[in-house]
Amino acid sequence: MLRHNVMRGVLVGATLAGLSAFGSGAATAATADATPCHIDGYICMTTNDIYEPTVYVADGSDYTFLRPTEVTTISNDTSKLYCVDAEYNFTLSPGQSITVTHTITSMGPTSAGCLS
Structure with missing residues (x-):
């Protein structure tokens, strides 16, 4: 026993x-x-999409998701200001990183910020 x-x-x-x-x-x-990714010359986005968990956008390029996608982190390691089309549009400055969830449809470089 x-x-x-x-x-x-x-x-x-x-x-x-x-x-x-x-x-x-x-x-x-x-x-x-939870840590945002950083690659010089790219915007790096971490998403909640199982098919596209990380998205890289080259400096100066536009990007459009096939459908609105939840993005949890964005790091802008480019030399350009970007306009992000989301539930409300916002600008992402060079060197800026954010870790707040946004539903994003597209993004592109801008010289004057976002319209509307």
Whole structure:
């Protein structure tokens, strides 16, 4: 009987150790995903779209999503000001990063900001 309880204690201890290791790894992954990406000469967007989780737009290029897409982070590592067409339009300055969710349809470089 004692041997059975010892084995049960070993199994419970191993299971708890495995769960705690898995839990800490999951927290690290979630933190890493929340960090905006940065690539010189590109706008980098992290989306909630499983088919297109990261989008890169080259400096000076326009980009249009096939359908309105939730973007969670945007980093503008270009030399241009961009107009972002979203639920409300906003400008994204060179070197600016944001980590607020927006539903975006398109974006493009601008010299005067966004109209409307």
